[in-house]
Amino acid sequence: MITFEGVTKRYPDGTVAVDELSLELPTGQTTVFVGPSGSGKTTSLRMINRMVEPTSGRIAIDGQDVRDRDPAVLRRSIGYVIQQAGLFPHRTVLDNIATVPLLLGWTRRRARDRARELMEVVGLAPEQAKRYPHQLSGGQQQRVGVARALAADPPVLLMDEPFSAVDPVVRTGLQDELLRLQQELRKTIVFVTHDIDEAVRIGDAVAVFRAGGTLAQFSTPERLLAEPADEFVEEFVGYDRGVRRLSFFPASDLALRGDTVLAAETPSSEASAIARAQGEPWLLAVDAAHRPIGWARALDLDRAAPGSTLGDLATVGYGHVFRVGTDSLRAALDAAVLSPAGRAVGVDEDGKVVGVVAQAELGDALWAVGTDETPPAGAVRP
């Protein structure tokens, strides 16, 4: 655990960057520092590895005051990733990653073996080992930065706006990678960003800073979206927090219906009778492997030529699907809103249809979320 106890940082020019900060960052979890520019996030982060010394207060890692540690030794035991990766331009990718192990006295061979292993972990192709940083894309450079920070397997990782310099698509990919890595590694990560969406996506806990270096709120992302502590946090979190909060509720709790999902070869007359019996205006046609083909309108089935099948009439695309086992209510809602039939198609991990849910039925689930105090266990993320 990393603890901040009444930590204040006043720079020599009198700027109070951090004001009486008290926080406990749990071991093995990702805590995000988020807030507007100049609110003291970077200063707080850098006080953990003593790149900045507090004016007063105490920071401890697992109970030990960081001031009792030699700064150079402390820094080698804490991974550090910054914006634009901060790679050494004249060292190859492999040697950049091997930096800290070499400083720790590993043999060159062992350090390079470890670097190769980490390239794979962060998703870099082996042929990039001999390249120099300027020969890589921004996203690849960030991956090298993450690999370098992980090289000596430090228990703590500090990440200062690591993904801000890349475009939104690459950024989402890097966030996914970090979430995947963290599932395996369970490091104590402190992650600074000014992007609330990134904070909510990456963090197990989120600390919202406000101007003047004080803490506005410290909670789980889901609570932050459900109950901003004050107007500042509410405004910072953004107007669509209700919809974003749905990301923390699993789609697997939805009651899906399967009685309106029929094989494509079902005769139109039979399909029409089923639609009428169920009072459903839309039927979903599926192929022999139970994968979706498209929606058929009950009205068209009534008028279908004799001998035609549901598949002949399933001409309305099913849009995008949601994965019942792993996706959130937000993904299900999105699929329903974008569906021309107003119904979302839920599939399993093999893409087979589990069932469908109409916007109206989703409404019931949303109502339950609105009245719920906490999300169910095993909550999912965006």
Ligand SMILES: Nc1ncnc2c1ncn2[C@@H]1O[C@H](COP(=O)(O)OP(=O)(O)OP(=O)(O)O)[C@@H](O)[C@H]1O
């Ligand atoms: N070396 C310094 N000397 C004087 N003031 C500083 C110094 N470093 C930072 N500051 C000031 O301290 C305050 C907090 O800065 P800090 O970089 O910690 O904020 P931040 O929340 O990380 O901002 P950003 O999102 O813009 O990086 C700002 O007002 C900044 O100008």
